[in-house]
Amino acid sequence: MKMEVHIVSREVIKPSSPEVQLKKPYKLSLFDQLTPTTYSTVIFFYRMHDVNSDDITRAKIDRYKKSLSETLNIFYHLSGRVKGNLFIDSFNEGVPYIEAQVNCRLSDFLKHNEIESLNRFLPRQPFTKEAMEAPPLALQFNVFTCGGLAIAGAASHKIVDGATSKALFSTWASISRGDGDDIKQPDFEQASLFFPPRDSIPQSHLSLMETLWFTEGNYITRRFVFNAKAIATFKAMAIAGKPGVKTSRIQALTCFIWKSFIAASRAALDSPKPSILVEAVDLRSRTKPPMSYDSTGNAFWWATAFVNPMGTKTQLPELVETLNAATALYETDYTQTLQGEDGFETMSEYCNQLEELFSLEKPDIFAFTCWSYLGFTETNFGWGEPFWVALMGKVGPAFRNLTVLIETRDGRGIEAWITLDEKRMAILERDPEFLAFASPNPRIVLAGIAVTILSSTRILTWDSLSKCQEFIGFQSLLYELELHVYRPGISAKSAAIDQKDESLPKASSRASSLRIPLSKNPTNPIFFCSKSYPTAPLNPAIVNPFFSAQPSLQKTYLLQPNNLPKIIPQPRSKSTSAPSLHKSSVIERARGVMAVGGGELRQWVDKRMKDSYPVEVAERMLLLGFETWT
Template sequence: MFGVQSVVDRIVRLDILTLAEASVTFPPRNPMPPKYLSMMDNLWFSEANYMTRRFIFDAKALSQLRAIAKGEREATPSRIRAVSGFIWKCFVAASRAISGSPKPSIFVQALSLRPGGKPNLLDDSIGNLFWWASATTSAGTGAELFELVDLMRESIAGFDDEYLNSLQGEQGFEAIAEYLDQLETMFSSEKPDTFAFTSWSNLGFYKVDFGWGTPQWIKDNMFIDRFNEGVPFLSAQISCRLSEFLKRQEIESLNKLLPCQPFCNESNNDAPLLVCQVTMFACGGIALGLCTSHKITDAKTGLILCNIWSEVSRGISHHNIGNPTLPEASLVFPPKNPMPQNYLSVMENLWFTEANYVTRRFTFDAKAIAKLKAMAKGESEARPTRTEAVSGFIWKCSMAASRATSGSLKPSIIAQAVNMRARGKPNSLDDSIGNVFWWASAHSNPAETGTELSELVDLMKQSIEAFDDEYLSSVQGEQGFQAIAEYINQLEMLFSFEKPDIFAFTSWLNLGFYKADFGWGLPSSFALFGKVGPAFRNLTVFIETKCGKGIEAWITLDEERMLVLEKDPEFLKFASPCLKISSL
């Protein structure tokens, strides 16, 4: 084995070798003329509200784009050129739609100078060894995909041996300066759009192995392929006090404390199953943000993780920390492999529909909850729980909002998340890790049945009572999928005929997240998320107020219905809007 100093010496020697060669081949210009620095600064940096979105082009889409981009030529373009050209084409169309007129456009591709450069010793050189190949299209020219790919091909073809040689040595800056002068002339007269592309394909990041195995998270969208990949842990800083941040009225700001977009449709199996972010505030306050994949976790699993993590952080011996059970849930509820595609499609269509969803937080205090429980009781003997009473009330008001926006009565489904651990046998599932819940659904058609709170709560009660020992036994074991399939088939039939609204509810009450102490004391505030993904359906999550006597309802609806709900006087008799992220 190498000692630490030996390893450091080896790294230092390697850096000196590979770094020096690049700077010899492409010597730096000192001083760099200020006009070129300003030009590059203006070219790449322009103040605007920029956003990032991630899109996937699957193998079928790539094949189709390559065929379209081929045109009448003999050679089929690479997947990078086909996709780059397609995105460029769409960018040009988007720019025209915004400005109302066609604009000139510059496409710049980052090209590595290593493979084309001579000598070959640049292959492993360290440095910023790339330059831009640019293609332009004027306002009046066509923008067919194959035409754009031709322009891209010609720009790359210009990086031949003669041009690469011209970039090297002391005289190389003259070629760079000529390129920059051409850009300056173009920008001063035409004000073109610039779209930059760079490809990291085939670099092999997924082959990097630090001793934990190569990065891969989920296999076939069904199984965890490896358990030793590690967890991405990010750190961030915010230049304000925690108390100032929590006074903000924009709940969307909470996403700054999360390492990734919450509640979105994640189809990429290479995405991490758990990501953590710790954010330090100027006052020394700390925010810990967690994002987990619902494919393998639920709220109970998240609580188990937080409890164990906090105990380890406080220095509690591992002998005194309870060990969660990992395999039991998958033994009781074995996965279906392969999962029939039609069921995957039904569930995806059920939960993910494109719309502009917004999340708002409302508080139901102890007095409001008591009144709602009395109203929800009706003539039945059993007094409903606070979760049932508040869920039924929000369901009722959501249906009213839906009627106000659509102008008609629509059938409605409430789907309540039911923890299978507490109801399942054997009891070994109590501390099981996994996505161990299922939906209890109730159906209401306002055109045929009443929508009084007591009636809706009765429907909810009946759906949960159906989760008896007989039903729980039917969904377990190898034959359990048949019961699940029957449920999905019923939903599919219902949606094909009635097109109902669906409102999902999940309760995180009594889980104890406010008791998680990582060694800094109990949390001052606990929050869920800010802005959900663009395709996530209507969802309400309940958490306790810090005092434990009230309920915070984090309600996500499409924007139209939310605008109605926020102004509904009946709703506001019991629900108090939370105008700040926290009252801390």
């Protein structure tokens, strides 16, 4: 089935307070002036937590729009327009807002997960040259037929960097869910005071910046996921045999990817060009005195690392040393030379050096930026945190090689969104060394979360539980259970406690429940927890918000977000007569239960199994759930 996104409405959202019009113009900083106008994008995907209805969806949209209008009272400069590359005013111009309907379920989209199709959710084309007067912010609210949501934002890099995006979305989400704790009060003046704008910027500098950002070509964006074990391996390789060398996991991963780019360039070109890595460095904590982290605008610049692709310093340890030296420059007095009225001279020297390099031979430029500190995976507008954060589909026809790093939902892995020219990307996607650590666009699994409390008898559907008052606390229960990881085994009492897996998240001291992932793919977990083993009790403070109101439900639940009819759990029969039993497998029983929408799952317990399913059976049950739902 071809996915289609139909535009339902277009409008402009403006600040709700008329006092915004009295604000003085927002001054650009020197870095704002040098940065081209182009949109960076982000898409937040939310699963359906409620019974799908037009009324509930409409309520979410109304809350979203109202909170946006209130947020623009704070971030009013995003509602204005840039004038003459000097300042922003006309704050009543507003933010373009689009509502769209997607003609499929969210699960259908995730089955295919075609990166290029992500652009259909976006209000603007990502990383394309735009007019300077383009709106600083644009938004699109996409609704799937199941009630799932894809909320997309496009922010102009002319005035919005990573820290500004973090403050914006954190504040907006906080207002939307009625929580004032995360509302930021941005500082609109610091950036222009530390890095004063110029009345006019030399055209040569502006042309150079456009060259750094844009070059004609056929660029392709792909998503690769690196797990915690792979990243730890890169870090160990980077410092092996170098006792005095330190590096971060992000720097190690960045240099591994850079190393793969260099290899692709050697394979693609008869005569490889010099290779330059430019990495975005936030200057807020590096200025003297340090700037506020809530200061707005582009308070970053590029650390520049250079290597000869045909030289000897293209192995991971050498690349890490080269990049560390480039970023360390901003820890010195060099950052201070960028500040104040004299900062323009330092910036001019930087531009002149790059122009000289480009005049000799056009190098390969690979830009990197890290979004793993922005907290996008925690953006909660009032209907839970996103289960996936995506960036973009295909960039414009004129761009550059760019890699954006963002954390996976568990916070341990990294998704690398890599944009390369077509020829290099084709080589990278066949590179065995790269693919030994990188998972190309692994499937995002929305549902099939099975939460099992041993001694189980019932299967309930997601649809039925969403109608229960106790469902409110279920999401926090899942979050807590995810923190407690042990190896599965027939005897959960012993094997689960004794055999830890270092590749999985560490257990937390906040509770002592037992979580056993029964799928090799960490995005397809099945949760087993026990209330009977004294070595792994469920913490009542965590469980009670969901289970306390209905003790009869303290059994087993296989939760599936499907449209099966509502089930009213019935208490177990107190009859003392022997039940009528026949030999059948758990899988057959589960299939029959799902077919009718709920009922008894287990009618007897084999004590030799210590009331625990074998791993293979549990995995098959989970797959059955996936098949039933999809």
